[in-house]
Amino acid sequence: MTKETYFEEIEQTVEERLKNVPAEQLVDRLEKMPVVDVAAYLKSKPVDELIELFKQFSPEEQGLIFADFPYELQMEIFQKLSLKHFAKIFSGMNSQDRIDFYRKLEPEQQTLILPFLDKASREEVIRLSAYPEDTAGGIMSTDFATVRIDMTVEQAMAKIRKDAPSKKMIYYVYVVDSNMVLQGFVSLKRLIMAEPGTKIVDIVYRDFVVAYVDEDRESVAFKIEKYDLVAIPVVNQQGQLLGIVSHDDAIEVIRAEHTEDMEKFMGIIPQEEDLNYEETSVWTHFKKRVVWITSLAAVGVISGMIVHRFESAMEKLIILALYMPMVADTGGNAGSQAATVVVRALALGQLSVRDWFKVIWKEFRVSVLIAVCLGIIAFLKILFLSWETTIPSQFSLLAIAITITIALMLQVVTATIIGALIPLGVKAFGGDPAVAASPAITTIVDITGLLIYFGTAVLMLGL
Incomplete structure (x- = not known):
């Protein structure tokens, strides 16, 4: 089953489930559904209707839903909303989704949105977008939890609650020293099971795999696959923790690299973006294929x-x-x-x-x-x-x-x-x-x- 077919089936299912729901209860019902289902339902609506429904969600929910929309729909929403409103949606997205969307904007659009972002989001976007897209730094996320090695379990849990990383990124808690040099990690399960007064240094796992910030993204994805990791920490040459690459990002990388390799192997010039076949124009298909075919015809x-x-x-x-x-x-x-x-x-x-x-x-x-x-x-x-x-x-x-x-x-x-x-x-x-x-x-x-x-x-x- 293709990704498009899967989403078509999701849309039909969600449509059936929400068919007889009164309009005033629609958002309440949608909020209880998985984000991917909500995105599939909304993207089937006319864009103006979509935006009216979209505005009724919290900024954090809007950010997560927005990240699941196709790029063309994302740009349409971006152009219809005020920059002030969109900045709230942008800040609600996961860090890697933010960077991915930010990179696709024109330089003029990037400079327009930056002043509306809060300081933390602005600094993060500028810093992460500086890394080449084909490196670990280009695909890493800053959505992770850290604790210091000299803390107790009780202090560590308090810090995790304060930092409030997203739920899907809290399987591992990374242990650092006062200079942010990575010392190891502890699982959330081990933290919960340990006594409050236990020192982190006594329960930290020191045998870990890392990716370097300038490492090729394909190499990072293969490390995650080889060691069956939920996420891999990204460090600089000094061993300081900069971010993480999650397993779902690795899947995207492997899929993109596989597509690129197959296009090259079949004599098709790869595109910067993974384009949908039906949405790609005849002219674009022509440009992708004609060079190799005409060259080989001459040979x-x-x-x-x-x-x-x-x-x-x-x-x-x-x-x-x-x-x-x-x-x-x-x-x-x-x-x-x-x-x-x-x-x-x-x-x-x-x-x-x-x-x-x-x-x-x-x-x-x-x-x-x-x-x-x-x-x-x-x-x-x-x-x-x-x-x-x-x-x-x-x-x-x-x-x-x-x-x-x-x-x-x-x-x-x-x-x-x-x-x-x-x-x-x-x-x-x-x-x-x-x-x-x-x-x-x-x-x-x-x-x-x-x-x-x-x-x-x-x-x-x-x-």
């Missing part, structure tokens, strides 16, 4: 030159032209498969460039097994489909079938090795392996495949 002229070079061979034995697409398609599929496997392994940290020989050796063995299977199928296919084909007397169908089969098997092996080598080569030169796009691999494999196909035919059949 494809080489294939035409090779075919032209062996035109006399095909005139002597026209049956070669019938099975040329089969060999080319098989090679393209084999190369794309190998590239996909290697790109994924590199992205997950399962391989490094130093493992190139092991990769090639393994892919060679895999490709030989695949080539044998496909070779048997191709051989039988040629005999079955072409047994009535007219063939010049100096050639036999059996010899032709063996020749094409050998060419196809060689193509599978070479295509697989090429598909595995290209991502490793790109990575070795410091590039993104995902740019080893599937269309590019297919084009390269087509060229090598034609050379193998006609070269085998010339050598074995004496054309």
Whole structure:
């Protein structure tokens, strides 16, 4: 089920539940529902009606609901409300949601809203928006609880109540010293179960994983996944606690990185934002796809030159032209498969460039097994489909079938090795392996495949 389908079902369900609710009781009923359901219900309404209902919630509730709206609806609400009113909604959002929305505003809009924010929110927005978006600092939140290591449990609980972090960020309480250097963490459960006079230093967990503020966001997400964390603390080089990255932020990062890698791999220029297919214009789709396709079409002229070079061979034995697409398609599929496997392994940290020989050796063995299977199928296919084909007397169908089969098997092996080598080569030169796009691999494999196909035919059949 897609995200859009899920939200459509939510809207239908919420609509049914609120169908006969009197207008004066509607907000009361909505306030008792999960934020995601409220957002789904409101976004289905005309924007003016939405805003009237929206204003009846508290600023904190408005902030949480607003964060669940699509960006286009967020901007429409932003433009319709006064800056003074919107500043209250903005302050009610979680810190990471605030930064995400703030970054999407034009510089002029950013300068307009800043004066209306309270001092703490203003300073936080300016500080967090300074970090690059692809780093831990760019996705971290300041919505967390800290206690000092020299406190007692009773003092720590009092401080947590005073700081009042959001409920979803209070699973871990981070322990720092007087200079905000991270010393460890305690779980909320352990705090509650401990005696009030117990020292935090006696119950702190000191074995913990951290992310550095300038660390790549994908690396941070993988740490959260690897160690099964609810959140990971973000520190600077001095070990001072700056923020946290939660597991739901990590999921968003992994999804965004996966989308970006798949777009690159399929020869589509990635966008800065994860765009909805239906909401993206034809012109935008065109711009995302045209560069690779036209470039590879130009490179494809080489294939035409090779075919032209062996035109006399095909005139002597026209049956070669019938099975040329089969060999080319098989090679393209084999190369794309190998590239996909290697790109994924590199992205997950399962391989490094130093493992190139092991990769090639393994892919060679895999490709030989695949080539044998496909070779048997191709051989039988040629005999079955072409047994009535007219063939010049100096050639036999059996010899032709063996020749094409050998060419196809060689193509599978070479295509697989090429598909595995290209991502490793790109990575070795410091590039993104995902740019080893599937269309590019297919084009390269087509060229090598034609050379193998006609070269085998010339050598074995004496054309």
